[in-house]
Amino acid sequence: MDLTAIENSKTLILSNPAVQWNITFCPQNIGALGSMRIGKDGKLYMTNGQPQVCTGTSGVGLALHVINQPDLPGLSCSPNLNAIYNFQNGMSETYGRTNLPREIVLPPKNRIDTITSPLMRKNVCYHENDTLKVADGASCIEWSNGSPDNIITVTQSGIYWVKYFKDCVLYIDSFDVHFATMPNIEAVQYGCPGYIELKAGAINGAPFGLSLYNSFGGKIYEKDNGIYHSIPNLDAGIYTLNISSLGDCFTTMEVELKAYPIPVITVIPPIAQLLIGEEITLSAYGAMNYIWTPAGSLNTRTSNEVIAKPTETTDYTVVGTNDYGCRDTAYVKVSVDYNKNIRIPNAFTPNGDRINDLFSLPGGNWNILRFEVYNRYGQMVYQYSDNKAGWDGRYMDKDCDAGIYYYN
Known part of the structure; x- marks a missing residue:
């Protein structure tokens, strides 16, 4: 094997170094070089691959190697073997070593040191916020928003993750959070009697399903995945709405429909008789606006007072509306005497x-x-x-x- 290229690159080849190796006290069951981690100080840390505890004397227990300048080539990277130890691992203080105040432990056998959990989907139904919680017994917690807390509060849809250690294993859990917002539905809505329109949703809102029931429990409307629902020609009363959204979200609410006052239209005179060629004034009261029909024998059709000059017996109809747009209808019959003597x-x-x-x-x-x-x-x-x-x-x-x- 030609090692010239490696030698010329001055690359440091990492292996499982065995310092003061003692087969008597530490049987030869050395594992692979431990996982490497970059510390916040920019140094590279790794385990030495030794047993967790070396019983006896002069053996090498579990410790951490440190590369002080990992960006420099060759030995200029300043490696420090077994630089961090703990006396419970069977190591003793020596020049250049630092005693870790906590025991260094290995993960259980046949366990990987990092577990990335499958993406967990969470639907938040009709609430403004929700909480995400890390597993019990976790330590060294770091959420995607930088929080070190066990629980965080989220208010928007999105992907959230948390990193933590548990039983000497690094876990990374991810959450796909979807907020299903409550559709815009006013609890009390108004309209004219018999013509009340129930409105639910918004033109630029999220789609949702809606079922509508009257006070007797009868279903009068149902539609899936509409962004805006409009049910016209309803009477006043209490109605029950079943609302469903993507993500198996479901809720029920009641809406009260209230009726505006309606005008009461009267016409004077309520009935009239004319000789052919005569005319009569008809006056309507009780509303703000009026429309008369038929208009062919009238001088106007939009006033409360009209002049009628029919050539035949005619039933006139006047529709009056009030400030709310509610209407009432009145009638007047004008009979024509055809006696041409x-x-x-x-x-x-x-x-x-x-x-x-x-x-x-x-x-x-x-x-x-x-x-x-x-x-x-x-x-x-x-x-x-x-x-x-x-x-x-x-x-x-x-x-x-x-x-x-x-x-x-």
């Missing part, structure tokens, strides 16, 4: 004084198909289609004689 005057005086100068039909909501006036000889002296204003008592630009005339 026209009352026509039986005399007129066409003398030019602008008083009763014309013989005409009274105005109304009807169509005149034919209106003619005849003298006593049966001669037609006026026809509506030629002069729609009415008969002025003249025929062919001449005044007609006073007397009896007929019309149809």
Whole structure:
């Protein structure tokens, strides 16, 4: 084997050194070189691989080698063999050795000196914080947040770890903590009677499952993994919510739905009758805003007071809403009298004084198909289609004689 490269590198080869080896007192069962550790002082520490206790004299018991300058090559790293000992391990004080006030012990046989536990998952259901605890009997504890305590409090999801010694073995435990936050659900919610909307969750929240039950125990809603749940058209009362989240989290809560006051709408008059062509004012009271239907025969549809001029019997509906948006409905029936008997005057005086100068039909909501006036000889002296204003008592630009005339 060519060792030139190793020699030229001036590398220190570590072995199991046996200083003052005494087979009589310490049987030859030397193990491998102990695990190496870098101390906080930057020095390298390792066990010498000897039995934990060497009975007798002049033997070498369990001790620690120290490399004072591990970053330097060769012997310049300043190795110090068996530099740390303890008299209970069968070692005696010698120049350059330091007596450790505690016994140096080895882990049990067939045990590794570092155990990394599998990742432990922990779900925190609907609480703002939780605690993580190190195993009983642990020492030299160091958490991922730097805490040396047996118990730490966590408030956020994430991976947490803890290092500690127990029975001369270094353990590293890791925790995967997941916080399931309680959905945003108000315990008391309001709405209009029969139209209350129960809301649970938030648009940017975490998904959760929701089942909703009424006061009689009947299920009225169920959905898995929604970030926002909305159940409309509910009555006032107490409702039970079953809430579930990822990680087998489950809880139950009650929500009270309360109803806003509703307006009470009245219409004056509540019923009316008109002759064809007449109009009437209808007034509504009890709300803030109004909508009337049908609107075709109304002068407006959004006022509390409207003028109606129907051409046929009509059932009007007015919906009023209050400040809460709750509404009530009222109705009014306007009947129309279709009696078209026209009352026509039986005399007129066409003398030019602008008083009763014309013989005409009274105005109304009807169509005149034919209106003619005849003298006593049966001669037609006026026809509506030629002069729609009415008969002025003249025929062919001449005044007609006073007397009896007929019309149809």
